[in-house]
Amino acid sequence: MPELPEVETMVRGIRPHVVGRTIRAVTACPNTCRPISVWPKLPKLQKRLIGNQFSAVRRLGKRVVLDVADGSSLVLEPRMTGLVVLTDPPDTEHLRLQWTFDDGQPYESLWFWDRRGLGTVQLFDSGQLEAHYCSSVLGPDALEMTLSQWTESCSRTQRAIKVVLLDQKVVAGIGNLYASEILHRAGIHPATESNTIGPRELKRMVQAVQEILLTAIEYEGSTLGDGTYRNALNQNGRYQNKHQVYKRDGQPCLVCRLGQIVRVVQAQRATFFCPLCQKAE
Incomplete structure (x- = not known):
């Protein structure tokens, strides 16, 4: 269901609470539901993100993009029933991934929640994001299209x-x-x-x-x-x-x-x- 307004709201909601914070842990939440697509696999994702920082949060179409200080970009695609939340997800059964900051600031975790398991999480190296979502794949943003x-x-x-x-x-x-x-x-x-x-x-x-x-x-x-x-x-x-x-x-x-x-x-x-x-x- 999330479309541009919902994803933009997610971006604006999490931006003040994750930018500049050091990632202490990346955890797959235990559940028996249909798994979401995560790339690279968790061990490599942990190696790339733990100890790093999110430098910016932005929207790309219907996707949440968390830019990382090393130049990579983490793209969360909610699709039909995904959410990106800082607190109290609708339930714990459908929690998928947790990024823990653990630095004493409010909201110690960022969560990806997805009821139907259609969402995706993908880490792109520097320069890969723009190449992957080129103009032949993704048109102009609806708020910017002339x-x-x-x-x-x-x-x-x-x-x-x-x-x-x-x-x-x-x-x-x-x-x-x-x-x-x-x-x-x-x-x-x-x-x-x-x-x-x-x-x-x-x-x-x-x-x-x-x-x-x-x-x-x-x-x-x-x-x-x-x-x-x-x-x-x-x-x-x-x-x-x-x-x-x-x-x-x-x-x-x-x-x-x-x-x-x-x-x-x-x-x-x-x-x-x-x-x-x-x-x-």
């Missing part, structure tokens, strides 16, 4: 705009939840062929991308009914209270008050929209 970049990307494909928004090679960071919210704000039907969207509609969509994502960051992301997503301090996000269409199928549109939110499936993902606010051309 109108001209959007225009060029949309003009090259007939795919439905909702599907394009989810393509991380086109734009990094947008997931299923926020794609539906963005298109509703922009008044664009999710099945609209991307190369048919006019300049005025495209400008509205680009503005909606910024407005929706930045507001969701301000509200520290969306915690849905399963309660999986929590911020770094084990607190709920609050943006779920602002959702206009996501998982509101069968309910009245909160904008036009006349339409009823519809759920359809696109590229094996649920899409939610208002047929009156987002009329098909």
Whole structure:
């Protein structure tokens, strides 16, 4: 579930508490769940990180990047149900890795928690991260992508705009939840062929991308009914209270008050929209 706002919230939450601290231990948490992918394997990861320091924390698309003082970068990819927390994870059963600082400062550990075991942890040597996530693998960040970049990307494909928004090679960071919210704000039907969207509609969509994502960051992301997503301090996000269409199928549109939110499936993902606010051309 974590998308750009949730991952950005994780980054902002842990940054003040891990940068500059020396890593005293790296531990695999005991559990019987599906294992996450960790590379290199734990002994080598321990050798590389213990005694080192995190020099910066940043976001790359939907990934948390912890830069290490030796020039390497540790990339935590939460995927569907992963969290990066400093305290009180949702449960101990699904804890995966623990980085212990043990220097007397608040929050002595950083934890990676993952209910479904789909997350990944990977350490890249200096220069490898940029090569691995080059432009052919990861598109521009959603908060940095310009109108001209959007225009060029949309003009090259007939795919439905909702599907394009989810393509991380086109734009990094947008997931299923926020794609539906963005298109509703922009008044664009999710099945609209991307190369048919006019300049005025495209400008509205680009503005909606910024407005929706930045507001969701301000509200520290969306915690849905399963309660999986929590911020770094084990607190709920609050943006779920602002959702206009996501998982509101069968309910009245909160904008036009006349339409009823519809759920359809696109590229094996649920899409939610208002047929009156987002009329098909």
